Amino acid sequence: MDQESFPPQKRQYRTKAEKRALIEQQITSGHSVKSFCEEQGLYPSQFYEWKRKLSPKENPNSSSEHFTQVSLPIGSHAIEVHFPNGIKLSLTDGSHLSAAMIQKLLVAN
Numbered sequence: 001m002d003q004e005s006f007p008p009q010k011r012q013y014r015t016k017a018e019k020r021a022l023i024e025q026q027i028t029s030g031h032s033v034k035s036f037c038e039e040q041g042l043y044p045s046q047f048y049e050w051k052r053k054l055s056p057k058e059n060p061n062s063s064s065e066h067f068t069q070v071s072l073p074i075g076s077h078a079i080e081v082h083f084p085n086g087i088k089l090s091l092t093d094g095s096h097l098s099a100a101m102i103q104k105l106l107v108a109n
Helices: 018-028 035-040 044-054 098-109
Strands: 080-081 086-094
Touching: 018 035, 018 044, 035 044
Parallel strands: none
Antiparallel strands: 080 086
16 A cells, blocks of 8 residues: 555545444445555544444444344233333233333433
8 A cells, every 4th residue: 555645634524424334334345444444545543433432333332222123922911121221111911102102211211
């Protein structure tokens, strides 16, 4: 690699969406971070910082929202959700929650 062309002379501002897209591209490319950053003209240290801040897999406490699909066995009549803050939500056959109520519960926790 030519030292004159790397790293870029002028820093480019990237939005969170652009940074996430670059992280996803690196993951799916199969290239190492170093190799990917050289191809993209990025600083590897900056790229690792983006991954630390924006990647939910590497930062479970990030503010990104994510959901997990749950499949219940046939005949199951209840589900319990345990939140990291210790709150437990129990739902049974008779539980009828609107989407708005579920959203309030999720936002509160």
